[in-house]
Amino acid sequence: MIRVISKKEFRQKLGIDLGTELARHAPVESVKELYGAPFSYIHRLEKYKSQKSAAQYLADHEDRWVLLSLLLFARPERILEMGTERGKMTALLALLSAPQARVWTVDLPPRETHGIQYAWEADYPKGEHINLFGAGHKVTQVFCDSRKISAQNLPPMDFCFIDGNHDYDFVRADSEYALAQLRKPAVLVWHDYKSEEPGVRRYLHELSQHMPLYRVAGSWMMWMVFALVGYEHLNLRRQWLYWPR
Numbered sequence: 001m002i003r004v005i006s007k008k009e010f011r012q013k014l015g016i017d018l019g020t021e022l023a024r025h026a027p028v029e030s031v032k033e034l035y036g037a038p039f040s041y042i043h044r045l046e047k048y049k050s051q052k053s054a055a056q057y058l059a060d061h062e063d064r065w066v067l068l069s070l071l072l073f074a075r076p077e078r079i080l081e082m083g084t085e086r087g088k089m090t091a092l093l094a095l096l097s098a099p100q101a102r103v104w105t106v107d108l109p110p111r112e113t114h115g116i117q118y119a120w121e122a123d124y125p126k127g128e129h130i131n132l133f134g135a136g137h138k139v140t141q142v143f144c145d146s147r148k149i150s151a152q153n154l155p156p157m158d159f160c161f162i163d164g165n166h167d168y169d170f171v172r173a174d175s176e177y178a179l180a181q182l183r184k185p186a187v188l189v190w191h192d193y194k195s196e197e198p199g200v201r202r203y204l205h206e207l208s209q210h211m212p213l214y215r216v217a218g219s220w221m222m223w224m225v226f227a228l229v230g231y232e233h234l235n236l237r238r239q240w241l242y243w244p245r
């Protein structure tokens with residue numbers, strides 16, 4: 001069973017104010033560029049005109065809020081993202097991680113997507129936004145089918161965001177790789193735990209029989225599921241093993 005916790009408890013346990021962190025690091029022009037049309041509409045509204053409120057707009061998106069709050073909480077040095085797409089999330093992972101952190105982001109090589117369900121035929125360069133906040137130097141793009149990722153000899157990871165192919169076999173393969181590859185304490189986050197993605201749901205329900213998984217209660221936009229591995233050895237606020245009580 002996946003444990004559901006409230007937004008309030010998530011916020012209290014982590015002690016992270018994502019809006020403030022984003023306002024400090026993300027220039028409003030980059031935010032606008034990254035989130036294009038919806039942002040330009042919202043930006044016309046008076047309350048979204050300042051740097052702080054623009055950053056708050058980014059932070060308010062529920063899935064992004066969960067993922068990036070966990071990132072700020074864990075302060076990982078090695079981050080793995082399965083599924084780069086345009087690199088919007090990669091840009092944020094790079095921006096908000098420690099200066100010495102490194103991000104590896106995996107997607108299929110161009111023109112090798114045929115026959116793979118969920119492989120997005122892109123008319124844009126994969127990872128085109130990675131350097132949007134000027135932190136692209138922290139990112140290594142890995143072009144391969146994630147099922148063959150072991151051949152890349154990547155180092156052990158502290159933080160894995162699994163958002164590649166949502167078909168059951170792929171989610172399982174990506175997750176098993178991440179679980180074998182992590183160094184403790186580590187955070188694993190999966191995207192798209194929703195009814196339209198039965199492969200993700202089925203795999204995460206199975207995995208939750210073997211390890212605690214969490215989801216933050218919220219609106220229909222709350223699709224992140226996460227696991228904290230090895231946090232029982234840390235103290236105080238990081239005693240996630242006993243959380244939620």
Ligand SMILES: C[S@@+](CC[C@H](N)C(=O)[O-])C[C@H]1O[C@@H](n2cnc3c(N)ncnc32)[C@H](O)[C@@H]1O
Pocket residue numbers: 081082083084085086087088089090106107108116117118119120121144145146147163164165170
């Ligand atoms: C949901 S998108 C990733 C979105 C991105 N993480 C973000 O938050 O902006 C999924 C990506 O996974 C890639 N993908 C699909 N199958 C894959 C595979 N077998 N190996 C690597 N990447 C794959 C797709 O090409 C697509 O770009």
